[in-house]
Amino acid sequence: MASPYLTVSLEEILSISPDMRARFREKITPRRVPPEARTVAFAEVEEVADQFLSQVACDGNPMVPGGVVVPDPYEVYLRDIAPSRDAAQLTVAKESHALRSIVGLVDNKEYVEAIVDPGCQVIAMSENVCHALALAYDPSIRLNMQSANGEVDKSLGLVRNVPFAVADIVLYLQIHVIRNAAYDMLLGRPFDVLTKSVVKNYENEEQTITICCPNTGQLATVPTIVRGHARFRGRTAA
Structure with a gap:
């Protein structure tokens, strides 16, 4: 009784504390995530990834300050079209044929x-x-x-x-x-x-x-x- 510390197991704490038991159950119980929420979360991850990729070179190193990024027109087109539309197939000239x-x-x-x-x-x-x-x-x-x-x-x-x-x-x-x-x-x-x-x-x-x-x-x-x-x-x- 004179000891300042008392060892109590998690099982004993949950058995004597209804509030702690309810909070613990809330944290570990699986929940169904709405599709809209998953879509928003995935879009946020894609946005963060795009921001990171836009700041590094192809080898993963940071780009040289002052460098000019030349965008690919087909990639820009794919990003601008609506999700419900099918992307048009791009046909390019052979590399061995100059324009x-x-x-x-x-x-x-x-x-x-x-x-x-x-x-x-x-x-x-x-x-x-x-x-x-x-x-x-x-x-x-x-x-x-x-x-x-x-x-x-x-x-x-x-x-x-x-x-x-x-x-x-x-x-x-x-x-x-x-x-x-x-x-x-x-x-x-x-x-x-x-x-x-x-x-x-x-x-x-x-x-x-x-x-x-x-x-x-x-x-x-x-x-x-x-x-x-x-x-x-x-x-x-x-």
Whole structure:
């Protein structure tokens, strides 16, 4: 009786205290949560997660102060549509097909639209253009052309030193001939390296490309055009 401490078990406390027993029962009894409350809670968790992800880079490290975040338009579209609407399927161009082109005079015969594609390792031309311009090619030099979707086309051969005139600059290109190509001509990485090309884009979606003659150092700025359909498809040599 003289001890200041008394050990009492939880069972004994609940048996002698109705108030404590009621509070304990309230805490441990399962409850049914309304669907609306679960939705609100999940939305709050998503909002916190989005705020966190918007402040870190892809590797999880904080973004550099002053950096500019370029939003993805499709992600913005998905966030803005109503929950009851089905999202439209987005179709994009193949990575191996550029969206801008320039026009050049090929072999001093005809102007041909050429897609500017720095992602391609070679310069290519469709079989239809090659035959229409009566260009001879070496069939012993063939390579596999693989697009971004995994499709592989084998080239027919190599045309050497084809004159390609843009403005007052004349370039002599080594061009691989491709059967059933989706383009007339494709200017790959060798064109960019040879001409030291500089591409400039504008807010109105216009684009220019500045090229340099490797021999004279002459510069020319050429406006690019929206890529059109392959004009020579279906044509045969005259």
